[in-house]
Amino acid sequence: MDSSISITAVAYRVAYTESIAQDIFELDYSEGYDGVLVAAGDYTEDIAGRYAALKECRCILGISGITRDGKEALFYKSVYQANMEAAFRLEPPFALGLAQWRDREVPAYSQNQIFERIVPEHFKDGAEKTLIEAGEKQKESDVLLVVGKGVRSKEEVQKIKASAISRGYMFGVTRPVAMNGWALIDEIVGVSGHIYSPEVCITIGVSGSAAFYAGIENSGFIASVNNDECAPIIGMSDVFVIDDYENILERLFQVL
Structure with missing residues (x-):
């Protein structure tokens, strides 16, 4: 009004x-x-x-x-x-x-x-390393799959997680996903979570804040799926697809 x-x-x-x-x-x-x-x-x-x-x-x-x-x-x-x-x-x-x-x-x-x-406390570098070492660490993999708020429900997040783990990929989420109760706090990627350096990082529905990017910037190759061509993650990616993730996710897993 x-x-x-x-x-x-x-x-x-x-x-x-x-x-x-x-x-x-x-x-x-x-x-x-x-x-x-x-x-x-x-x-x-x-x-x-x-x-x-x-x-x-x-x-x-x-x-x-x-x-x-x-x-x-x-x-x-x-x-x-x-x-x-x-x-x-x-x-x-x-x-x-x-x-x-x-x-x-x-x-x-x-x-x-x-x-x-x-919101979780901001972890400094030393504290963050301790968190990763003390927590239940995922099995090392060349591929990291990260889900953001663009994945629209807890059911979809858990479905993608199950698919990723079944293929041996590491899995993570952005902070808003965990804060919504759609994933575990220990699955957060970024300055308030885990720092990864996989050969390939795939983000799905991730906006791409600076705090998040700190968790994946050491990746060898970053591929992103987002339906917003103006999302910051697009400029951070080596390759990206502007589309709804539901349209390409199955094909993406086949390629990997």
């Missing part, structure tokens, strides 16, 4: 700021938000800044309110040592850090969905 603002509110616990920023980035990729507003707090600037760096978008901190001007939103903040207030127009995407909220009679929100997310 032109007269309202649609907001999805997300609360976090048990997470570092870099993990929160990365999680918001992945949520944004799947949901397509116009922008992100980080609530006022001790880590507002850190989270907003990290998200803006990942998104490569404009970031304004110290926001005190939002109004509408037709179809556009105006964002307010104090300037000139708090002696004046300025209004900014930003084209999506954008990142905002809230300083304090002033009642400006903003129109009622069309939706306000509040949900809590728990």
Whole structure:
């Protein structure tokens, strides 16, 4: 609706700021938000800044309110040592850090969905190596198959996992897949999971965040299947197929 603002509110616990920023980035990729507003707090600037760096978008901190001007939103903040207030127009995407909220009679929100997310702690290099050594390590293979949120259900994820394991491949998932409960936390690939260096890495429905890519960048060859030609993973791949994975998965396994 032109007269309202649609907001999805997300609360976090048990997470570092870099993990929160990365999680918001992945949520944004799947949901397509116009922008992100980080609530006022001790880590507002850190989270907003990290998200803006990942998104490569404009970031304004110290926001005190939002109004509408037709179809556009105006964002307010104090300037000139708090002696004046300025209004900014930003084209999506954008990142905002809230300083304090002033009642400006903003129109009622069309939706306000509040949900809590728990993201795993960010593992530094040393801790990550310990995690891999301590966990139940998969049998070494020249092929790694990684499933992302583009695979649309837990049943499909488990079906692909069973096919991969039956062929002797290593299997992994992106963090959003595990956070949805569609796979094990220990199957996450990336900075908050496992780091692999297979001869061939195949990604299916993976968007390709920087945190994920750290887990596969040492692969000898990367092949990706995605129905979004603008997904970051496309630029990271040696070869890719723009199509729904269901149309080519069986043939792909035959080739391998």
